[in-house]
Amino acid sequence: MESKGRKKMKNSQAATAKEDIPTLSEEEEYKEYLKSLFEVLLLLGEQSIPPMGPANNKDQGLGSSSFQALLDNRIMCGDEVLKKRYDDNKECCSTEQLNQLIEVCEKFVRSKLVEEIKQSSFFSLLTGDPVKISGEWQLPVFVRYVDESNFQRERFVGFLSFEGDRDILAEKLLSEMTDKWGLDMERCRGQAHSCSGTHFNQIKILAAKLMEMHPRAVLTLSSGQSLNMSLASGMALSGVQLVMFTFKKIESFFGQSALLQLELENAISIFYPDNEEKANDLKEICRTGWTGRNDAFEVAVDILEALLLCIDSVHDNEDMKWSDQVSQNALEISKALTDFEFVMALVVLKNVMTLTQAFGKNIQGNATETHSAAVSLKAVLHSLKEVSDNIDVYHEFWNDEALTIAATMEISAKLPRSFLRKHQAECGSMRPESYYKEHLSVPVVNHTIREMNRLFCEDHLKLLRCLSLIPAVIEQHKSTEPEEVNVQAFNNDIPNAGTLSAELHCWWVKWNKKGKGETFPSSLHETLQLADVKFFPNMLAVFRLIGVLPALALEDNCNVAYKRFTMYMENTPDRFKSKSLALLNINYDVKFDLDSLADTYMKTYPEVQQES
Missing domain, CATH: 3.30.420 (Nucleotidyltransferase; domain 5)
Structure with a gap:
């Protein structure tokens, strides 16, 4: 009896509460309805759940979609506005309206970011x-x-x-x-x-x-990209693109299973039986995303034979350990690795990119390393020019190295298949060594020089040299006051260019001597967070400007x-990818205002409200 009494009391309270809810005007009710729709859409967007999934056919509308499922759940939980809408129209939201909601969300997110x-x-x-x-x-x-x-x-x-x-x-x-x-x-x-x-x-x-x-x-x-990978990615040469495409396949192949990774490590041990330290270093490197590293071409040459042994073993699949798809993928990689054009391009890339490797590592290192790289570019360009001026000699060395690797892997040195198809008449007189010199070695060196000059122009280097203003770098080079000419590149963007020289000197004096046990900020991030930096408005402006440079690691x-x-x-499956929903998902931390979203929708699509 007591139980029934409590239940009756609760029902009575619910009924009273329902009666107490003020009646909404038609416009207010429509706005509440839109807010419910936006709330569900934002939830799905944040979790990267496609609103249209899992329905496969657009003609089905939203009937079996994730969006509709959550709307149904809200109705079951007591969303009276949604329930009324459904009772009146036999649907809460059409596919067309959902697309409009997504568009409004996209514009809202971007407006907040801008x-x-x-x-x-x-x-x-x-x-x-x-x-x-x-x-x-x-x-x-x-x-x-x-x-x-x-x-x-x-x-x-x-x-x-x-x-x-x-x-x-x-x-x-x-x-x-x-x-x-x-x-x-x-x-x-x-x-x-x-x-x-x-x-x-x-x-x-x-x-x-x-x-x-x-x-x-x-x-x-x-x-976000290592220098050498960036340089190679921009080369529209068939051999280089073959290497880059194969690298992507290798990364995807070994990333799908720890067992495949173990197979590769076992193969590395076989090829380095007397050098355990080298083998362990290579294994450690291969556990990372090595195909995107600055030294990727060097690593690839070191593990090439082990890689082929591993790949061929997976393709042979004698123990029936691998699926047909894995075995087929292994065959595709094996074909690329045993193509002489791949071997030749890999060797050329390794030798040319060795000249930019240290520079590339430093340019994306800490403040001291980046500053060091900025003042060493001339030496790098000089080395590249020396190779270019003596390309006949260098190409001969590279060709010999490629031939040695090819012989070890039982690969025939020959012209690329694509060239043979297009130039059948010339093939008899064209030697592989000559072809790869003109179509690979020379273009790779020239492209590298051109891109290094393009990516590291004098204005860019001046900005990077301003990292000499980081306190730890000042203390390290205490005998040398930072060059004002580099900082003057910011004259139009700082609060008071007239006081720059005096402020720069005061900043240098403040940091060029370190007390016992004192620690100085060693990164741009730490320097920007200094409490004292606000007393140096020009310096703060300079650091903020350096902070937007895309080259610096975050x-x-x-x-x-x-x-x-x-x-x-x-x-996200291809059929569910949406440029609008991607913006919503990636910027999940933007503060959304449901009232603003609803108001924007009502202003943008007034005809929808009238039709309702």
């Missing part, structure tokens, strides 16, 4: 490799800036369509960034582009156009955007 970027004054533009979404090429765009709390930030601001007339594509992309997104490109102080293969020339045009329109948007290397907690972008692209 607002934050504007508050930071200056930024740099970064683009990634174009990706295919819904059958169209899209260019991912990131922005790096220093926020009001002096923390470096990198944000994903969206995709730009990479389709259309190649002659006007660059102008179209820049126009969309300014007119549609609201980015003030006059405040852009740097740019970096990670691009490979077929799109490289188009991206070069974009970079040149941005530089032409905004000369202070200095072109730099991207911290702290782990500042590099979330690119990691989430990569996760989204890798984990």
Whole structure:
């Protein structure tokens, strides 16, 4: 009896509470309905759950979608506004309306990001490799800036369509960034582009156009890609592209199973029986994403025989350990590894990139290492020019090395199949050594010199040399006062250029002597967080400007955007990928205001409310 009484009392309270709810006007009710829709959409977006999944057929509408399932759940939990909408229209939301909601969310997220970027004054533009979404090429765009709390930030601001007339594509992309997104490109102080293969020339045009329109948007290397990988990715040479494509296959192949990785390590042990230290070093390297490392070509040469042994063993599959798909993938990699064009290109890349390897490592190292790299570029370019001037001699060495490796792996030295097909008449007189000199060694060296000059122009080097203002670097070079000429590159962007010289000297005096047990900030991140830095307004402005340079490595907690972008692209099935939802998912930490979203929707699509 008592139990029934309690139940009756609860029902009575619920009924009273229901009666107490004020009656909403038609507009208020519509707004509450929209807020419910946005709340569900944001939840799905944050968790990277496609709203349209798992329905496969767009004609089915939202009937079996994740979005509809959550709306049904809200109705069951007492969302009266949604229930009324469903009772009246037999659906809560149409596919067309869902797309409108997604579009409003995309614009809201981007407006918040652009607002934050504007508050930071200056930024740099970064683009990634174009990706295919819904059958169209899209260019991912990131922005790096220093926020009001002096923390470096990198944000994903969206995709730009990479389709259309190649002659006007660059102008179209820049126009969309300014007119549609609201980015003030006059405040852009740097740019970096990670691009490979077929799109490289188009991206070069974009970079040149941005530089032409905004000369202070200095072109730099991207911290997300090692220098040598960046240099090789931009070479439109069949041999180099074969190496790069095979590297991607190798990374994907061994990344799918720890057992495959173990097979490779066992093969390495077989080829280094008398050098356990070398074998252990190579095994350790192969447990990382070695195909993207600065020394990847060197590592590949060291493990090439072991790699082929491992791959062939997997393909033979004598123990029936591997699936047919794994065995087939192994065969494809084996064919590439035993192609003489691959071996020759790998050897040339290894030898040329050895000259830029230390520079590339330092440029993405700590402040001291980056500063050191900035003052050593001339030596690197001198070494490359010496190779270029004596390419006949160097190519002979490289050819001999490739022939030795090929003989060990029982590979015949021959011209590439693609060349043989296109130039059958010339094949009899063309020797492999001559072909690879003209079509591989010479272009690789020339491209490397050209790109090093392009990526590290004098304006860029001046900015990097300003890392000599980091307290630990000042203390390390205490006898040398930082050169004012480098800092003067910022004259138009600092609060008071007239006091720069005096302020620079005071800053140097403050840090050139260290007390016993005292620790000085050794990174840009630590320097920006100094309490005293606000008393040096010009120095603070300089550090904030250096902080937007794309070449400098970010702290782990500042590099979330690119990691989430990569996760989204890798984990979302192609048919569910959406450029709008990607923006929503990657910028999950943007503070959303449901009222603002609903108001924006009502202003953008007033006809929907009238139809309702």
